[in-house]
Amino acid sequence: MAVAWLGLAGGPADANVPADAQAAPNGAPAEAVEGGADGGEQTEAGPAMPPAPPTESARLGRVDGRVFQRGTRKPLPGVVLRVGLDEVAQTDARGQFQLLLPCGRLHLMVQEPLFEPLATDLDACASASPLTLRLTALGDGSYQTIVRTRTSHQVIRLQGDELVHTAGALGDPLRVIESLPGVSAVAWPAPVYAVRGANPGNTGFFLDDLPIPALFHFALGPSVIHPYFFDGLDFFPGGYPARYGRYVSGVVLARTRPAPSDDVHASVDVRLYDAGALASAPLPGNGSVVAAARYSYTGALVTAFSTVQQLDYWDYQLRADRNAGPFRLSVLAFGSDDVLVPGGVDGAARALRLRFHRVRLRGEVALGDGRLAASVGGGSDRTEAPLAERFPVIIRSLSLFPRLVYTRPTRHADFELGVDGQLQHFDALTSIQRADPSDLAQSRDVTMVAAYASAALRALPDDRLLLTPELRLDSYRVHSAGADARRVALGPRLSARLALSPQTSLTASGGRFTQTPSLPVQLPGAESFGLAALGLQGGWQGSLGINTSAALGVELGLTGYVQRYVLSDVRDSSVVARADPLAPDYLVRRDALSYGLEVILRRPSSEKLYGWVAYTLSNSVRAIGGGTIAPSDWDQRHVLNMVAGYRLGRYSVGGRFHYNTGRPVLVTNAFGEEYVRLPAFYEIDLRCDRRFLFDRFTLDLYVELANVTFNRQVQRLTQDTANGPLHEDGFTVALPSMGLRAEL
């Protein structure tokens, strides 16, 4: 606790006026200051007492207090308290301070960056103690939406409150990525994202280095992670670091953070279709724990308006951190459950059930001049889905995710060495017995281990050049009753960032990435298969970009990319209703190529008006055999996203304009088949937030409507005759979202 004393002559003390009853002279609300009942206490020397006052005749009073962020119970460390020009105290890590001031009325001022200034009068000998000061954050605590880090990798970082406030994302951080360059939301509003022309299943999602087996709940539900459990997201559209692997396209890294250890905090959010809660508390001794959970009552709504018998989901997350001697330990656990039982007498046979659990224990310790981190994660997945409409297929899996990382920073380079693994056992139960099933429908053991080395080298004056050569060696093994397939893949990677000027830098990255065959959409348990039949998916990626900070706080980024892969494609993607994912030829190995240009023009959210314009021009083609190079099923040539937010006092309004040209679909009629692109689609999303600040808690109210213009999303084209008109099969959906969140 920081303690200060003041020997300056002040104004006459007004011992009869409690501090919290006096209006702050600068207009700061009086309720920003709360006083205790122990004012007027005489100064007593103690271990932490300051030097003796300069004048012995001066009587001193002691005031203890804490500084919080208003509307929360979040203490603010390092906040300087002044009387006049003199610094009289500074808060410690828990936001606490202690004042030793001459008796008499003094004018106490607090000015902290990113917070509104606060002033109050107090008499150290008469004011109540402890004194609670609450600072109101500027812009309601919003900091920054997108941050381009100084890493050499091309990464877009999302963090802060804007993770959940971006219009169109419906409050879900993972949905924000659909507004970023390089991303095609190929079946909006379904959260299926194709990154840089690869298949949706080629992009990996991690939560603190642990793969997330499914991202979203059913039926346009939210992501499986509570939005306020996130600390931030790092989106690597390509050329991701060697620490991660087993995906040939990009990765999305969701980060959590330790819970605050100062006090118990809690938040409750109630939305139109689900309710959740997040609570954190300090652990005895040291450390903290945070837990979140969510339950959907969509089922009641859906069953009221449709023939669906059941639609439910829930999820949970937990993180605990603790120091044990030199070790920093943390436990992370999360899981999710979805049930969808369609209507009809055979609804149970056609039910879809997804459930997964993940838990990870991580320890970190200083070792030499670096740090050693070890973690082991475990997972349990269960997927039940109908095949051929009424034959349930159940896949269960158990997973182990060990990881060992050693990092060592030096003056000119940051080194990292690591090994990680993914050990899985799958059990598949199906009532369909076929001649030569895909090993997706067979029990199998999967062993995937990797070792990697990375060096982030800094060169040239002022470290203008950041060069990161990396090497990752992956070993894959899928062992089933029918086959024992092994593959080894070397993945060299190189990324560089060269600062041409303080405002402008060039970036480049390239490398090779590998992955086991994958389905178009991630499902728990439906992974790590097909190695014997299809081999590894693999791809070379290359990108070159330039980033510059122009005027008015606007940043411009321009990136071109080329990716050449061999992918596991769905052989016949036009067949959805009769799809047979367990067939041995459901997937086919295809050569693929994608290239494009990404442009982002952004104004950071530290500004009152913030947002970004992201445009992606891409071309993604596949060698489908038979002499033909055809567009990918996910190829959207032009994607434009304009996201804007504006703060107006306690209000925040935002909007998003999205436009994409259509992806190709196969039009079939009695006269033949041909690829035709779906019509272009655009949508406008609007969002309005209102924050109510109370002393000890915050109340957020938001209303959001995605696709306010009710534009029709066309999913299919049909044609009755060869030269007849095309009929558009689709739907019009506007997604309203309304919620209330209270944070203590």
Place this chain on the structure above:
Amino acid sequence: MALRRTLLLVSACWLAAGCLPRGPAPAGRRLLADGTVYGVQFVPGPPGSPGSLIITRLMPDPAGPFAVYALHEPDGDGLGSELLLSDHATGTTSDPYCPYPCFPFSDSLGRLFIERDELAATSAQGFESFVNSFVRADPGTGAVLDLGPDSAFIGTFSQGNAFAYTVSGALHVRDLEDREAEVAHVVGTPAVANDALYFVTVPGPVNVTQAQPEPGSPDMTTLRRLAGPPFDSPQTVASGVSSFTTYRGGPPLLVLCRTMTGDLRCAPSLYDPLTDQETPLPPEGGFVTSLSPDGRYAFRVQYPDPPSDLPAPQPPPVDGTAPATVSQLTIALFDRLLGTQQSAALTELDASYWRPGHDELWFAALPPRDDTNGVGPGGYVPTAWRWLPGSDPVVLSNERPFVLFAAQGPSTPFTPDGRFLMTSSPSEDGDKPTATLRDPDAAELPLLTLNPAGTGVQEVRQLPDGRLLVSDWITDMRRCDIYLIDPDAGTKTSLATGGNVVAVGATRILTRLDWVAAGGAGSLTLIDLATGATTLLAENVHAVAVEPPAVAGADPLAPGTRVAYVSRNRVASPYDGVWMVSLP
């Protein structure tokens, strides 16, 4: 400079996607570079001559959707040439009951018959009327004989030296030299049986060409027969016959019907064209539904006359409960040799089948009504019955005949050689029952299960050696797992997955694997039955035609057999078109 060139080259390669592999070229020789071809067929040529190749394209018309072309192979290199034979075609004529493989009807000069359906007019209310017709087309010369509006093909006879057709109901015959005769006063539908034309006439001049009056009472109808050219006067087969029936796929017998005075029903008889003998059937016993393979027995069904003041019997409810009204029916077997008839009573008859090569009738039916509860044992679920002439029908408990719809040939629960019966459990509803192979002579004991759980049997073909080729489907009837089953050895071998069988040879089969529903195409692949070895011929094959063997009974997939196929990718491909390959 070299580096710059290399970079430019690589960039161009990337940008043009030229660095992506395009896949193997189809095997054989391309006859036509055209992605619009829909189908391909061989037409048998004149005796001793190779067949002709015809192709079809789809027309943007709701009427006859095909345009039919003859495709001529080039003498040297280059592509073939095509001749339009007919537009607005609905198809080529062929015998729907012919044994596999089937080819279009053609005359002895190799000319084929094409049925047409053309939009005639559209009324003010939007109703469309169509005109049916057919043409005879010569694939070699392109010469087309249009038989005129409202013409319908009856069949070829006299070993392909003549054909019969009707124009607005009037019967015509025409020979190879286009000498034509019209037969007047014909009623009902003529038919070709035993290489002759049969028809029923009412009194009057029956041959316009020869204008010979026919004696007889005004209401006397007569069954007549016309042999091939030179179209002499039709022979009288039987008098008083008001209608007749032929049974394609069965023995060459005609079932004649003579109307009984004062009765709507007719008195049936069996007529054998080979011996010219007519055998009357007892009046009771109902109409003849089928004939035994050797023609000795006729299966008859007599439905009860519904009382005029009662509602007609209702079909049984699916839950097995008794319907409000239950009708009894009588089935009978008539022995043509002995002239005897035996009968049995049933509550409901579902279907009946003669076991190939045997005088043995199997049917799916409900047992006779039980007066105590109104239904027979087992509720209203039809089960399989076996009826051997001379004995009573015997039920096969808890099994019913498993019958596949056959695109060609009769639909039957038996293998073509009659050795095996396929059944399924009556409790298994839906489109994927489990089919069991049984010995009809010991049907209580199942031999083999044809399809794994969760799959449906799409097709069963029998090889010349008696083994079975079974195709099972899961989500798409053209994407099948293909098994080779040896019923004698009790073995079941997986041959391929995800495709369908195109043709069956003595030692190998031709398939389209990796079937893609979009576009309806698969990889044309030969599979050796002994080793399971596959030979890929072409990808994205939409339609296939195998040339008929020059010698009847020869291996349809012998090395050197010509196979024409349409390669059509979902996206326009440089390989699209019609190809011809000689099988390795």
